[in-house]
Amino acid sequence: MEKRKGTFFAIYFAYFLDYFGYAIVFGIFGPLMLDPEFGMFSPETSLRNRNIALGILFAIYPLVQLLTAPLFGDIADHFGRKRTFYILNIGAMTGYFLSGLAIYVYSFPLLILSRVITGAFSSHRGICMASLSDLSPDEKSRSKNYGIIATLGGLSWIISILVGGFISQSMGPAIPFWMTTFFSFLSLSIIFVFFHETHETSEHFSFEPLKGIRNIAACFQIKGIRSLFTFYLFMMMGWGINLLWLNPYTLSRYLVTPQTLFILLASTGVVWSLGSFTINKLLLRRYKSHEIARMGCIGLLVVFICCSLSKNFVPFAICALLASVFGALV
Secondary structure, eight states: OHHHHHHHHHHHHHHHHHHHHHHGGGGTHHHHHHOGGGOSSOTTSOHHHHHHHHHHHHHHHHHHHHHHHHHHHHHHHHHOHHHHHHHHHHHHHHHHHHHHHHHHTTOHHHHHHHHHHHHHTOOHHHHHHHHHHHHOOSHHHHHHHHHHHHHHHHHHHHHHHHHHHHHHHHHOTTHHHHHHHHHHHHHHHHHHHHOOOOSOOOSOOOOOTTHHHHHHHHHTTSTTTHHHHHHHHHHHHHHHHHHHHHHHHHHHHSOOOHHHHHHHHHHHHHHHHHIIIIIHHHHTTTSOHHHHHHHHHHHHHHHHHHHHHOOSHHHHHHHHHHHHHHHHHO
16 A cells, blocks of 8 residues: 555656646746847847747757657556656756756757757656556546646646746746756656556567657547547647747737746646636536537637737736636637
8 A cells, every 4th residue: 555655656746747847948938038138149139030949949849759759658568667767757857957058058059959858758747647547447546546647737837837937037047947857856766766666567569760640640540539639639739829929929029027927827827727627627517528618619719819919918918817718628
């Protein structure tokens, strides 16, 4: 029983930290790329080129993750979850440390390299979910454990935005990445002490570098649910644009302090959790899932249009928060 509790603790901590490292960039990269005071680029660098650099930083992480996540899934099945956690944590520590170093020495190429490394070793969440599945013998326990981990993800988002944003402003944007490096080492230590293997290793192992892309293609060939995958793809593309560019768009268009922006970003996590666990639960008593999804889509359409038309920060912020509620419902 104690071993089981320790394993759950290690899984939850690893998931919390991985989401922390994923979200911390949203409060840092916007000001870092767009504000000349940070010194990442020369003052003569145009806003257009700064936005392109920011887009590259945002895109490189999930692109590499797409290629490596299936590989680490196979490694976890073949060699075990615990050994895979070791590899992932060591890789993440390296990536976060290099991110801090790149910012400290004002090296954009090194920052890109650090995001490649971090993205390559960012499969903690998938291995955490697989480990929870190993420990959940029935649907009820699985739902409970997944609910806990979803709550931890929302909490991690809020804390990471606030910590990353305010510390980067007060102590420098490199410090949050070095803090995350230490947290990764702490997670590695917790995995070593508390995590007990949850999966029997398999003999079959094959290296397929394009497996992630093939999996995506296969999804759209499944009759009956290909329309659902298509819907989800476009919904997440729209939501992703909103999430990634909320920070730089707000800084460019409205005269707000970075501290105000960090509070807005953290608040999106609060209202997302509210939409996921409170409003959605209440609506499910009266409506079917597809009806709630339709409400969310219509709501997103309306508030995104309102966001684009808002000339002042306050109505824009209200619409951005409503977008998080509707996005959570979808």
